[in-house]
Amino acid sequence: MEKDTLDSIELRSESVQDILTQPPHWMIRWGNTIILIILVMVLIMSYLIKYPEFVPAPIVVTSQNPPEKLEARTNSKIEKIFIKNHKEVHKNEILMVMQSTANYKDVLALKKIVDSISPSQLQSFPLNGNLTF
Structure with a gap:
């Protein structure tokens, strides 16, 4: 008898029961798989596409008071x-x-x-x- 009373008690409300009885939409079922595939593709692309660590470029370093060039008037030590x-x-x-x-x-x-x-x-x-x- 106790078994019958335990089976008759509803543990969840009707709205929760409605959600649990409906099968999930395909987006929910496959969403995690799609996100994982996109993440793996990004990792593969980041491995295949190389970005240079050093970019060679000409540069001129100056300051507010640049150093002056000194030239001797004679050749001597x-x-x-x-x-x-x-x-x-x-x-x-x-x-x-x-x-x-x-x-x-x-x-x-x-x-x-x-x-x-x-x-x-x-x-x-x-x-x-x-x-x-």
Whole structure:
């Protein structure tokens, strides 16, 4: 008797029973299969179609203050370099000394003396010899 009462109890409502009794539409039945096939096709296409990792192209690198090209007026070897790599340089700063018969320390000392003299004092600058300006 208990078995009959258990069979007569409905576990689901009528609307749920209607959904469960209808067979699913073909789209629902084959939807997962179609999605899987599309996914496999995309994977196969991504393997077959190669996209280059590197694209060669000409390039010019510039900056706001591009480096200046330095050219020596004479062909000579470099005797001494006064600047370090990647150091900022300023106008009229001595960068290097080219090999010469003159002693660069004496030339720099003379330049310091000449720069300290005003143009009016240059006429009376002591020079050995008969040089005139």
